[in-house]
Amino acid sequence: MNCEGSLVAEQVTFQSSGGGSIPTSPLQLRVARLEGSDAADVTKILFREVHYSKRTPGSMQYVFGLFDGQGIAGAVSFGPPPSPQVRRSVVGGANIAVLELNRLVIVTAERNAASKLVGRALKMLPPAIVVSYADGGQGHIGYVYQATNFWYAGMATAHDTEYIVDGVRIHPRTLASRGITSPAAWAKARGYARVPALPKHRYVIAVGGATYDAVLWLRSKDYPKGESKRYAAPNQMRAK
Numbered sequence: 001m002n003c004e005g006s007l008v009a010e011q012v013t014f015q016s017s018g019g020g021s022i023p024t025s026p027l028q029l030r031v032a033r034l035e036g037s038d039a040a041d042v043t044k045i046l047f048r049e050v051h052y053s054k055r056t057p058g059s060m061q062y063v064f065g066l067f068d069g070q071g072i073a074g075a076v077s078f079g080p081p082p083s084p085q086v087r088r089s090v091v092g093g094a095n096i097a098v099l100e101l102n103r104l105v106i107v108t109a110e111r112n113a114a115s116k117l118v119g120r121a122l123k124m125l126p127p128a129i130v131v132s133y134a135d136g137g138q139g140h141i142g143y144v145y146q147a148t149n150f151w152y153a154g155m156a157t158a159h160d161t162e163y164i165v166d167g168v169r170i171h172p173r174t175l176a177s178r179g180i181t182s183p184a185a186w187a188k189a190r191g192y193a194r195v196p197a198l199p200k201h202r203y204v205i206a207v208g209g210a211t212y213d214a215v216l217w218l219r220s221k222d223y224p225k226g227e228s229k230r231y232a233a234p235n236q237m238r239a240k
Contacts, residue, residue, distance in 0.1 A: 031116070031124075032064065034063045034064065038065075043056050045072075061079040061099070097127065097129070099129070099130045104144070128206075129212075129215055130206075132145055141224055152202075154218075156199060163183065
């Protein structure tokens with residue numbers, strides 16, 4: 001697949017930090033907004049096949065791709081939060097747009113590719129408060145959000161449940177995306193345990209000229225630290 005011929009909106013080029021005493025051809029990383037079939041093709045491959053959830057989010061209002069000269073090297077998407085509770089937990093009743101960074105996948109080993117993609121994508125969004133979560137249950141801490149100047153808003157406790165399938169936590173929405181119409185009945189019939197979802201690290205950032213006035217009550221906290229697990233498979237699943 002080659003999406004580069006019909007990309008729309010703004011693009012930006014980064015030069016990699018590689019090089020040394022021997023002249024090299026630096027890798028050029030470009031970020032562009034994807035729409036229509038371009039967005040559908042990229043997210044189908046990266047979000048359904050590479051991301052640990054194996055599904056696309058319910059809403060992808062804005063999708064951005066990362067290109068490195070060899071094809072698509074990553075993608076990030078933003079959309080309205082999946083429930084009113086998420087919105088209220090971030091801005092209360094304030095009249096301001098809220099977007100959730102709901103997917104991020106990188107399939108290149110190029111240094112800082114994730115933060116470059118996210119950082120540029122944020123600059124191409126309209127005025128909004130963006131919220132994102134780093135899934136501690138998957139070993140994620142959120143270093144990419146720290147590198148792109150998000151506020152850290154502490155741990156958020158999910159009110160939904162998950163299932164332990166072959167030793168792995170699976171969200172009901174993931175099961176539903178696989179054609180399982182009643183995840184609860186399906187899991188019960190097979191003896192899979194139902195457990196509360198683990199808390200996630202929550203990050204917020206104001207973009208597009210929006211201010212932090214609506215989220216000052218969250219109070220930015222010190223960034224969490226620790227060993228973060230990488231789940232992407234660099235250079236092994238390239239969409240060209």
